[in-house]
Amino acid sequence: MxxxxxxxxxxxxxxxxxxxxxxxxxxxxxxxxxxxxxxxxxxxxxxxxxxxxxxxxxxxxxxxxxxxxxxxxxxxxxxxxxxxxxxxxxxxxxxVPSRLVEDLSRAGSACETVWRKARAAADFSRVAPSLAEVLRLTREMAEIKSQALGVSRYDALLDQYEPGGRSAVIDVVFDDLAAFLPGFLQQVLSRQAPPPQGPRGPFPVERQKALGLRMMEVLGFDFEHGRLDVSQHPFCGGTPDDVRITTRYDENAFIKSMMGVIHETGHALYERGLPAAWRTQPVGRARGMSLHESQSLLMEMQACRSREFLSFAAPVMAEAFGAVGQSGWDAGTLFALNVRVAPAFIRVDADEVTYPAHVILRYRLEKALIAGEIDVADIPAAWNDGMDALLGVRPPDDAQGCLQDIHWYDGAFGYFPTYTLGAMIAAQLFEAAGRALPDLPASIGRGDFRPLLGWLREAVHGQASRYGTDELLTRATGRPLDPSVFKTHLRRRYLDG
Amino acid sequence: MxxxxxxxxxxxxxxxxxxxxxxxxxxxxxxxxxxxxxxxxxxxxxxxxxxxxxxxxxxxxxxxxxxxxxxxxxxxxxxxxxxxxxxxxxxxxxxVPSRLVEDLSRAGSACETVWRKARAAADFSRVAPSLAEVLRLTREMAEIKSQALGVSRYDALLDQYEPGGRSAVIDVVFDDLAAFLPGFLQQVLSRQAPPPQGPRGPFPVERQKALGLRMMEVLGFDFEHGRLDVSQHPFCGGTPDDVRITTRYDENAFIKSMMGVIHETGHALYERGLPAAWRTQPVGRARGMSLHESQSLLMEMQACRSREFLSFAAPVMAEAFGAVGQSGWDAGTLFALNVRVAPAFIRVDADEVTYPAHVILRYRLEKALIAGEIDVADIPAAWNDGMDALLGVRPPDDAQGCLQDIHWYDGAFGYFPTYTLGAMIAAQLFEAAGRALPDLPASIGRGDFRPLLGWLREAVHGQASRYGTDELLTRATGRPLDPSVFKTHLRRRYLDG
Structure with missing residues (x-):
């Protein structure tokens, strides 16, 4: 040195x-x-x-x-x-000149305030002028960063959340998925049995919290270095040595909060597993938002919505609510509820099958907005048409359509694709973990996450930002992003399952 | 401008x-x-x-x-x-050179760690070398600041906590009090009735918390701008727009926690009442630690251990614990318990009458240490002799003697006198408020703190650091610090009460 x-x-x-x-x-x-x-x-x-x-x-x-x-x-x-x-x-x-950073920050804050009112009134036209200003400044920033990074304007924004991400690659992957999903969805819906009668509430908050803490413990959360709290929008924050995750509770439904806790625990395990030797250096950070989302979705979607995990978890849940022996608490019912598919308007409530359609729609629109191919005024109609084409549903108003997500109004263009990239990476990593650990389904069925966590620590968490996302994925799974693994996962779970 | x-x-x-x-x-x-x-x-x-x-x-x-x-x-x-x-x-x-700041910070942290072990083992000799190092560096800093400020070395340390504070003034006040207290204490003890049978526990934490929140509300705490939590050592932190107070709970005793909450609420009301126009400027800060302590003690000791307040609060407390009508919950019993005097070893558990003796002892010792008149090795004996002389009790070991407070071990010399200066200022301000507000005792008896808070906002909180402590006190009460008011208060409450 x-x-x-x-x-x-x-x-x-x-x-x-x-x-x-x-x-x-x-x-x-x-x-x-x-x-x-x-x-x-x-x-x-x-x-x-x-x-x-x-x-x-x-x-x-x-x-x-x-x-x-x-x-x-x-x-x-x-x-x-x-x-x-x-x-x-x-x-x-x-x-980026400080002036632009400040203008964008101010415009985003102002637009966010207007957005809350517009959403409450289900009236996009109210926020359109503010959003146009945010978009104007974002395009200015995209142009500047585009030149500095030597990539397209959209990719310059994407790079803020997904270092090295390229829309040319995402286009191919998302087009493939968009071609696959509508037909697949119809197949799933046509075979899906009516929803079973699940557990009956109310589910007291204190018991939900105890169950969430128990699940965190099962997954390997380190309470010496983190906590669970409540916030309106669940997230994972804090630092690798002090990881703070949050959830929210609904006394009439516990599965969403429990799965939310598991999701955030996936994020938390990534942060906690980053290499201690590089704690305060850029290379010691998580690789990007796609890989971060892959860690939450690997736990939530791949591991914990599986039959194996729900066989383990069903009696734990029943005991948490003092419902041992009551109907609706068996593993089969809980699995059916956890993999239920239903096209609807709201992204954050979407199931695993329809979620990518929400993301692809937003990705295409924001790319067109940054490229100047559509205007802010075009958003509502384009949104509703896209929902129709991809999911076969048409939002009845803007609150359930283009006003539902804070991202654009807050100035976060280029973030959306990381959700679905994360889902695909999760499937690919889980498949690789399964190859490396033949006992993986059985260990998850015993509630033993140590083998899975050990593999993730080695292949993902401990690598931090040493490699780009593609190289990390190739080293961990033998190949770069391969959407077929995600499609195979969906077919197995929703058609063969 | x-x-x-x-x-x-x-x-x-x-x-x-x-x-x-x-x-x-x-x-x-x-x-x-x-x-x-x-x-x-x-x-x-x-x-x-x-x-x-x-x-x-x-x-x-x-x-x-x-x-x-x-x-x-x-x-x-x-x-x-x-x-x-x-x-x-x-x-x-x-x-102060950065090198000295860092050395002192490091020595304080190291000493604090050793101190915890020494206290657990009740063995001062274990921490003596670490304390000697902290003292050496503190004296070096005192010497430097003494020259920069043009005051004595001890006063230079005092100035960090009590701007403009002078030991020459404190000496006179404390000597007067030290001459008064032993005789007064004997009088009080000789007249004091045996302790009455008070409320019987256990007192569930959730109910104690609800009672604390109720008391905060009564005193005028603004929950839009603050919260109550738990910590091992209660304190008031945060910022004027977001005041965070803490307490701790003992299921076998609720009065200490309740009075602790009231004490911290006094601090919080001061912070919250600082002038908004000067929020982020030095003049907008609280005047100093003496005045800060005066605001907590004014609420705790002057207002809330009074017969008037306890008449209001007794039924509130009984209701909080579902004990309405049970014996021990009447205002007379609760007053007797709240003004009980008993010389003992631990400062933080001391009553209003014996507390100043603990402070005077520490003040005299730290002044002698800074002046080089005594050495670290002399502390235990000097401590025990001082306790004997001022309170008539002799600590059985160092854990209950000179190892009980973190201050010196952490490098905080010059802080102790502010506790008792605060108690005296509290008495003087409360007496002036009573003159300005003839209805004050009655309003407190109704649980209406708005008149008192209004007066404090005007006379103290809103003045922030515009004046020195003495000038602020003179403007608020008509004269600088006058220990006779405190003595009069003690006589009234403990001899005439």
Whole structure:
């Protein structure tokens, strides 16, 4: 390291940046899970201050020459990957003038406020002007980052969430899926039995919470380094050494919250499994949002909506609610409820089969918006037509259509595809884990997640950002993203199951 | 403001510094109330990073010239007071070399760890070397700050907690109190009836919490801007717009927790009442630790251990525990329990009459330690002799003697006197409020704290750091600190009551 003075200095700068980001992560978690409403304004100012300080440290005059000098230094593989992540952070930060960052942040906040009212009134026209402004600034930023990164404008936005992601690749994968899904969906629906009578509520919050904690324990969550709380929108936050997940409870339904906890636990296990030696360096971070979503969906969809897991979990659930021996709590009924397919309007409530259609629709629309092929005013009709074509349902109003998700209104273009990329990666990783661990279904059926977690730690979590998503996936599964694995999974579960 | 460019620039710098401090405040609260144990190490690093950034911003080369230039600018009273607070912050920060700050921080952390073991083993000798190192570094810092501030070494430390505090003044006040207390205590003890049979437990935690929240509501706590949680050591943290207080519960005793909540609510009302217009400037902060403690003790000791309040509160308490009509829950019994006097070893459990003796002992010892008049090795004997002289009791071991408080081991010399200065200020403010509000005892007896809070907002909270403690007290009560008011209060409550 004495031979790498530029790299060593960069490590010190990014160490500090990471700790500043961790502090912001905790302030965000608190805002969602603990903060009284009256704290919002000053919390906004605290976060803006920390963000501005981070930006100043990252774009200080010394950084660019250090990045250039460190390339010539004698670095090992991890250090070189770290340097590459540092440069990526720097390019994203330094490319965009502070004025644009602030304008976009302000426009996003303003639009989000208007969006909440527009959604309540189910009236897209109210928020259209604000969204047009957010889009205008986002396209400006996309243009600037496009030049800095040497990729298309949409890919420059995508890169913020999925480093190295390319829409040319996603187009192929999503077109294939879009061609497959409508026919597959019809097959599933035509064979699907009527829903069985499941467990009867109410399901007290305290018991739901105890069940969620039990499931976290089963999956391998480390309570010395994390907690479970409540927030309106469930998420996984905090830091790798202090992972904070949240859920919400509905006394009339417990499966959604329980599966939500399992989903967030998947995210949490990824964070917790990141390599301790690289804790405060860019290369030590999770690889990207697609891989992050793959870890939550691997636990929720692949492992825990399986017959094997539900055989283990059914009596645990019945006991949690004091319902041992009551009808509706058997593994068969719970499995049927957990894999029920029903086309509907709302993405976050969608099942595993219809969810990708929601994402593909949004991806196509946001790509067209960034490319300037459609205008904001075109969104409602294009949305409803897309729902019709992909899922055979037409939202009765904008609240159940193009107003349902916060992403665009908040300025997050380029995020949506990571949900379905994550679902496909999850299937591919789970299939590879199954090949490596012949006992995997049986161990999950015993509620023993140690073999699966051990494999994930080695193949995914411990690799952090050492490789790009494709290379990591190839090393873990033998090939880059292969959508056929996801389709095979769907066929097995929903047609052969 | 266009005419005050230096001052305007300073306001921007200190705005940012305050927001950084607020972020640290939230991280501290979380550490005590929410954080899983495994998060401690990274939290320590996050806090150290924010602290270092604050220190860099405050001691940047531009600050000193700006402070000098702003003095010549045309400022109003609040701005001038703000400038004076800015300079105080700068002097404290800039005087001490970073090396010493870090050494002291490290020595304090190390000593605190050893102290926990020494206390568990009731063996002072184990921690003596670590404490000697903390003391050595503290004396070095005291010497440096002494020169920068132009005050004695002890006063330079005191100034960190009580701006403008002077030991020459405290000596007179404490000597007077030390002469008064032993005789007064004997009088009280000789007249005190045996303790009545009070409420019988257990007192479920959920009900204690509900009672605490009810008391906070009665006192005027704003739940839109704050919360109540649990921590091992109760405190008031957060920010004026988001005040976080904590307590702890013992199922066998509820009065201590309830009075603890009332105490912290007093702190919280002060923070919440600070002027919104100066939220992120040094002049907008609470005046100092003595005045802060006066606000908690005014609520706890002056208002809420009174016969009037306990007449109101007795049925509220009985109802909270479903004990209406049961014996031991009448106002007379509850008053007798709340003003019970008993000399004992532990400061934090001490009653209103014996508490000052604990503080005077610590004040005298820490002053002698800083002056080099006694050594670390002399502490246990001096402590036990002092307890004997002031309270007539002798600790059986060091755990119940000189090892009981974290302050010195953590490097906080100069803090102790603020507890008893606060008690005296509380008595003086409450007496003045009573003169201004003839209906005060009756309104407290109705559980109506609006008149008292209104008076405090005007006289204390809204003044923030506009004046020094003495001037604020003079403006609020007509005279500077007058210990006779406290003594009169004690006589009335404990001899005439």
């Amino acid at each position: 004495a031979l790498c003075p530029a790299y060593a200095r960069l490590e010190r700068i990014f160490h500090r940046l990471t700790l500043l980001e961790q502090a912001q992560g905790l302030l965000h978690w608190d805002m969602a899970a603990m903060m009284p409403p009256g704290g919002a304004e000053s919390r906004g100012e605290q976060l803006a201050t920390l963000k501005a300080l981070s930006h100043e440290l990252l774009t200080a005059a010394e950084v660019k020459p250090l990045l250039d000098a460190a390339v010539e230094e004698d670095l090992d593989d991890w250090q070189r990957a770290n340097l590459s992540e540092m440069r990526r952070d720097w390019v994203h930060a330094a490319a | 266009a005419l005050c460019p230096a001052y305007a620039r300073l306001e921007r710098i200190f705005h940012r510094l305050t927001l950084l401090e607020q972020a640290q405040g939230l991280l501290h609260w979380d550490m005590a109330a929410m954080m899983p144990p495994g998060g401690a190490e990274s939290r320590g690093e996050q806090l150290a990073t924010l602290k270092a950034l604050s220190h860099e911003l405050l001691t940047a080369a531009e600050v000193k010239p700006l402070l000098d230039a702003a003095v010549e600018e045309d400022l109003d009273d609040w701005q001038r007071a703000n400038l004076s607070e800015m300079r105080r912050d700068w002097v404290h920060a800039a005087a």
